[in-house]
Amino acid sequence: MSSSSPFDPLRSRVAQAANTSREQRVLAGLEHSELAIRVVQDGIRERDPHADEATVKRLLFERIELMRRMQNRTLSEQ
Incomplete structure (x- = not known):
């Protein structure tokens, strides 16, 4: 019985991308970016069903900015 590595799907995707x-x-x-944005927007709407579109957009941008700050902090620590 062979066990698959958790990196096997990643290797497969990398090989596919190379082609x-x-x-x-x-x-x-x-x-993928559009899908991720829709997922985050859906999460915002689920958490606050009464939020109008302006609020959803503001919260989306706040989350994107938080992600950028976290990513920049992680990169600066490396």
Whole structure:
């Protein structure tokens, strides 16, 4: 019985990306970003069902900014 590594799906995706054009990779990245944004917006709406679109957008931007600050802090610590 063989056990699979948790990195096997990542290796598979990396190999697949190597066989796609730069344009296809950019489009895939944009699609993933759009999906992530929709998931976060849905989470905001679920947490506050009475939030209007302006509030959802403001909270989305706040979360994106928090993620950037956390990422920058992590990168500066390396």
